[in-house]
Amino acid sequence: MKKFFLFMCSFFATACVFAQGSTYFKNISAPKKIIVYYSLTETTARLAEKIASETDADLFRLECKVPYSNGMSEAGSQSKSDKENGVHRELLAVPDLSSYDVVFVGTPVWYSGTANPVETWLLSADLQGKKVVPFCTYWSTGKNETLNEIAELSGGAEILEGIGQAHSQSADVSGWLKKIGMK
Ligand SMILES: Cc1cc2nc3c(=O)[nH]c(=O)nc-3n(C[C@H](O)[C@H](O)[C@H](O)COP(=O)(O)O)c2cc1C
Secondary structure (H helix, E strand, C coil): CHHHHHHHHHHHHHHHHHHHHHHHHHHHHCCCEEEEECCCCCHHHHHHHHHHHHHCCEEEECCECCCCCCCHHHHHHHHHHHHHCCCCCCECCCCCCCCCCEEEEEEEEECCEECHHHHHHHHHCCCCCCEEEEEEEECCCCHHHHHHHHHHHCCCCEECCCEEEECCCCCCHHHHHHHCCCC
């Protein structure tokens, strides 16, 4: 009986040490996440907020000092002219990525590629050693080109599988986040 009692005590003590140990390691290894995105007409913003609510990631919205017009056709001609003339609009602020392990990068598709402000930011961002997760929203075309462009502009980063959400579609954000180990 005494032996059994001692055995049970040592069993519980060992279990407690392991339980505490695993919580400890879980806490120190939890990756810190941020979502950096641009949105003109709020579609990408809504997707970014959905990802944030499922991952506890911080949100950072890129804004231009001289913003694009809100109307599609005006923004279309402004961004077309910027693209043709190699103009990168200056950003109001950029995120400090130093404490983050994972950076979600979100953009609307503009002419089958990243929107100008996202390209501008990626060209100067230091993503060395980070995990980058691209996402985009679009009307009907340019998803793969855009996700690939984000990957190409994220020098030194490990690229995880991205997601694109077409007009009137509701992407399976939860399933995707689980698949890439972010949830
Ligand atoms: C300048 C400009 C270019 C666009 N180019 C494309 C395109 O090549 N392919 C596409 O499917 N949608 C294109 N769109 C539509 C947007 O990608 C789509 O509406 C997106 O969801 C808008 O995101 P936002 O609301 O976050 O700005 C374009 C929109 C703009 C303003």
